[in-house]
Structures are given as structure tokens and as C-alpha cells.
Amino acid sequence: MTRLRDLAQELGLSATTVSRALDGYPDVAEATRARVMAAARRVGYLPDPAARRLRRGRADTVAALIPGGPGVELTALLHALGTCSATLAEGGLDLMLVPARDEAEERRRLARLVARREADAFVILRTRREDARVDWLLEQGVPFVTHGRTARAAEHPHIDGDAFAGFRDALRHLAARGHRRIAHVAAPDSFMFGHLRRLGAMAGATEAGIALSLAEATPDAAGGHAAVRRLLQQGPPPTALLCATDAIAIGAAHALREAGLRPGHDVALWGHDNIPAGTFLDPPLASMEIADPDIGAHLARLLLAVLGGADPATLGTVLPLRHIPRASLDATLTTQEETP
Amino acid sequence: MTRLRDLAQELGLSATTVSRALDGYPDVAEATRARVMAAARRVGYLPDPAARRLRRGRADTVAALIPGGPGVELTALLHALGTCSATLAEGGLDLMLVPARDEAEERRRLARLVARREADAFVILRTRREDARVDWLLEQGVPFVTHGRTARAAEHPHIDGDAFAGFRDALRHLAARGHRRIAHVAAPDSFMFGHLRRLGAMAGATEAGIALSLAEATPDAAGGHAAVRRLLQQGPPPTALLCATDAIAIGAAHALREAGLRPGHDVALWGHDNIPAGTFLDPPLASMEIADPDIGAHLARLLLAVLGGADPATLGTVLPLRHIPRASLDATLTTQEETP
């Protein structure tokens, strides 16, 4: 409502001086600056962002594209983006979320946001191993940060959980408990999270010297259900199912029950994401999650760094996962199941 | 990249004419307009949104504030907002999502978005009965649409499911199946959805001539768990639990099991939201949801109407709910439970 000009007039100063006072330029007397700041605060002056963008050529805004489709744990994600937004605000940046229903729409929106200069940097979620968005952004030289790695993770800032170690250790743990017929209900290999969790499970099995069955699922409950149904038709049931996500585990549990197997009794069940309802499922679902309580702030720091000119290639972080054992792991192995 | 001026120069026209040609003004010759449109398409001209906003005084953008905290079914919500965004795009509007961690932050962000004119209209989610955001927006005369009603719903455009009828009919249905000890696990009354679902359940009970127990829960699994624990301590267990949300129902199921009661056997369980995992729970969770498959497009139409100058007070829609019966309803009542 009040413009810079009004404020300047009221203070008997030029718009130039008021602008420079507020922006912290050194060529304005401290007394004047104090007067200007006080007046600005008093009338609640907010610079018009459109005018500022036009002149400055940047938006002071970060955009995060929200993927549609199955397999995105949106609740946790949006929580993180909430704190990301708050942290960015401290650095004078806004966060805008842009929903897209599928990957084609996501690419279109990304191109449009860049062409119209609506955002200075981007958050890319649910990365693929070969990620067209990442390739394009790198090619265009647009700053961005990913949640999840890609084949080119060394070239761009990213933050990710150490899924390989998490799943490898989970498999070790199951093997140590005596499980010998273990299956991994995997998410598609084209998603980086699916790939890494699968590799981790396989590495754990190799270490423990046992075979690992694999069943591939779309990353939602329906996928887990279908995958485990197929798995059970193929041979003797596993005594433990390590699932790529909690949603997959929920579907898997259902398939087990349909086959007369009780999760947490006959078959151990383990997921990932620590969805809020997990504690209240029957049996409570063992899970894992990134140990860091504040991915959002971490993302924001990465964005501020990369916009501040830091070398993107140095800004990768892989955080350890935390295991969350719950009753779904308590499968009682019969003697027959145990190692001789 | 290419500016209006460049395009004009290339065509041997003034910027004025090019601008007016693209905007469909009638004072430009059809032949010229065709030439301009072709050239614009060829070079991929996109008007700079900052310049346009500055001059036009509007952003051609709608903002939706994404509430944090428990009890928001974000998966379904974001799906709807995805189609909302796509529908708005057809009308030349952008949708921007803005996450807020709590209600105080949401009010701050709202005020800031309005003051800086970053959005021309708003989508308000998870309405309260007395909603400070709605009061403020009405007072400011800012266009907006709510998902969910408020005490002042007659004054503002809104879209909502008919929770009253949905829950009343659900209760009728349970009564018709012979249930006589029914409890409603309610969401807080200050949320409009909590209020209406509660009223519906109560009306259904009154109609059926039976008493209804009430247990109030925070709208998440933990809340449902705690509420049903309290309920079971207070007296003989109900034979049916009508829960305000699926998340509450999941917590409720857990509390039942802890008390040795089997949901879907000893106690019927019914939720609302139709969360994706519902089918795969044990037992599969009966639920309900708005019958209309496309709330998002509906929201978008309301926004376009209100921005087009339609009278906000005429733009309220309450859509019927669809019941989704699943095995969690199959409680077998013993003779003792049934009506004499």
C-alpha cells in the first residue's frame, strides 16, 4: 500500500536514499538509516515484489515441484518442506510449491518456471536414477537441490538417507535373528531410492551368505499386495519381508494374511518411512527413517549455499538411517526354519 | 529471453501493437494478429510475469495454504490440488502452494501474500467453525474459496462433502444392522468437519432411538487410540465405532485389539477419507468420501467464477458422500447384543 516514494516524501528524503538505507548500503548516514528503518517499520512498508523482481532480475523464490502419482510419502515431505520454507524465510527467500500430476507435467512446469524466471532455484523430489529433470537443470545451469540421489549426484547438491547401509544392516539383523528365507519387496529400480534399498538388501544377504528373493512392486500398498501375492505363488513363503516402503509393507501384510500367514508371527515385516500410522497397525510396523529430525532445514541450507555461489559439487550429504524395530519383526521361527 | 520489444522490431511493428495483438484487442487487423501470433509461437515468447504483474496490478495467481499439524489427509488433498492447478491453468491462472507449520504461521503468510499482492485469490483448507482466516479475508474483501464450510459459509464460496448426511446415514446403517451400543470417535468440534460429522452421527442415533457415546480425539491415529482407550475404560465396549477419519479409525482399531476386541469381528469400524491403504488394512477399513471424483477441478471453477466477478454468496456446493463398506463392518453381533 505505501510505496517507497510515499515513505521518502514523508521523511523528506529521496526514494534512492530510502531504498539504499533499507538495503544496508554504506553510503547512508547511520542516523538517517535509523530514521528510515523506524518509519518503514511503523507504516509496515513492504517492497512490491513484482517491481523488485523486474528490476533485480531475480525472484528471491525457490520452487519445489510436488510429484503426483503413487509412492510419495507426502505427509512427511510436506512437513519437511514447511521447515524448509521457514528456514529459507530467514535468508529472505520464499518457497513455493508447485503440484504436478505426472512427470510430463512436472517437466513442463519446470521449463515454464525457469523461462519465466519465477524461481531462482529448485527442489527436486523423488529422484530417478537417470533423471530427466536433473539432466535438464544441469544443462541449463539452473541452481537446484535434490532430495534423493541420482546417477549424477556428484554434480549436484543433494540430501539423502543412507538407504544402502540401512537396508544392508536390516538384512544382517534379520539374518542374525535366524531368518534364512528372506525376500525384499522392492520399489522400481528406476527410482534411486528403489535402487539403493535393493542394493543394500542384496549386499546384506551376500554378507550373511543367504539367498534373497526379490519381488518388485509399485511403491504403494496395492503394489506391495500384488508383489507378495506373486511371491507366495512361486514357492515356500519367506520368513521375513524387507519392504522398500511402509506403504508396500501394508500391502504385503495383507497378502500374507490372505495366504494364512500372520505378519509378526509367521513372517517378519519391515518397512521404511516411519509413517505416522505405523505404530497403530496390527502388528505395529517396524520401519526406518532418516535420523536427522530436520531435513527441511538442511535442504534450505543447501539452497542458500548454492544461491550464495558455493560449488554445487561439494554439497552432497548422505545421512544415516535410524532403525525403528516394532512388533512386526517378532516372527517366531520354528526349529525347522532355523539354521542347523 | 525474447522481449516484447524484440518481437515487435522483428515484425516491424510497435510493442503496443504486438501486445494488443496477443491480448486479443479488436483494434488490430486480423492479418497482423496472425503474423504476430505465429512469430510469438515461433520464438517461444513468454511475457515476463514480473513486468506484467507490476503493470496490471494483479498476479494471475491463486495461493493455497497447506496446513501443517495432524489430521490433514495430504495425499488426497494434493491430488485434488494437482487437478485444481491444471484446471486453473486453462484459465490463465497459476496455483502456488504455501506450506505453513501451524495456524499462526498460516495467518502470517496469508497476510503477507495479500499485502505483497502475490496472489489474487486463496484456497483455504481444513476450515474451522469460527475461522480467523475466513473472518480476515472477508473483512479485507480478498477473494477466496474454502474446502470445507465455516459458520459464515453463506458469505463465501466453498465446497464440502455432506458430512452430516454421510454420518447420519452411516449411523442409521449400523443401527439397521442391529448395533445398539455405538460410539462416535469425533474430531475436535472446532473443526467444521469434526462438528458436522458429530452432528450427523448424533442425528442418526436420535432417529434410530439409541444412545450414542462420544469420544473426542485429535484427528490422527494417536488421537483415535487414546480416545478409544478412554472409552473402553468407561463401560461396556460398543459394538460399533464410527470414526471421524480413517486415521482415527486406525488408532481406534489398535486400542480395540489391545483390549482383546477384534475390529470387524467383535466391533464394527467405520472411517472417512478413503485413504489408499484402507483396503489393505486388517480388516479392510470401511470408509466414505466425496462422491465427486474431481474436487480440484471444482475448486478451480469456483475460483475462476469468483475472480470473474460472480457473487461469492451464491457459490457454495455441498456434495454427497459415498459410503465404502468393507470388511471392518462385519461385526457378528451375539444374541445378547441384539435388540429384543
Place this chain on the structure above:
DNA sequence: CCAATCTTCCAAATCGTTTTGGAAGACTGG
């Protein structure tokens, strides 16, 4: 005391569009 330097401020240009208020030429009707 003069010139050089500092400090503090400002007028004007600029960002890229849209809109206002004509202007020039073609056409029409009498």
C-alpha cells in the same frame, strides 16, 4: 587557504509490460 578526499544524498535511467490518448489513412454517405 587550496586541492583532494570523504560522506551523504539524489535525479534520472532502467527493468518489460500494459494502457491511454491520439494520429494517419481508408472508407462512407450526402
Place this chain on the structure above:
DNA sequence: CCAGTCTTCCAAAACGATTTGGAAGATTGG
């Protein structure tokens, strides 16, 4: 043929900030 009307275009003024390139006065050094 002339005045009036239509059609088609455009120059210039916004929109509200930032930035450039000084200018005026105060201070300093010799």
C-alpha cells in the same frame, strides 16, 4: 468533394522498485 466515421497502428506514460553516475558539502592534508 467533404465531413464524418472506421480501421489500424503507435508514442509516451505509467507500474514501483533498484542502480548508475554524479553533486554538494564537510573534512583532511599539505
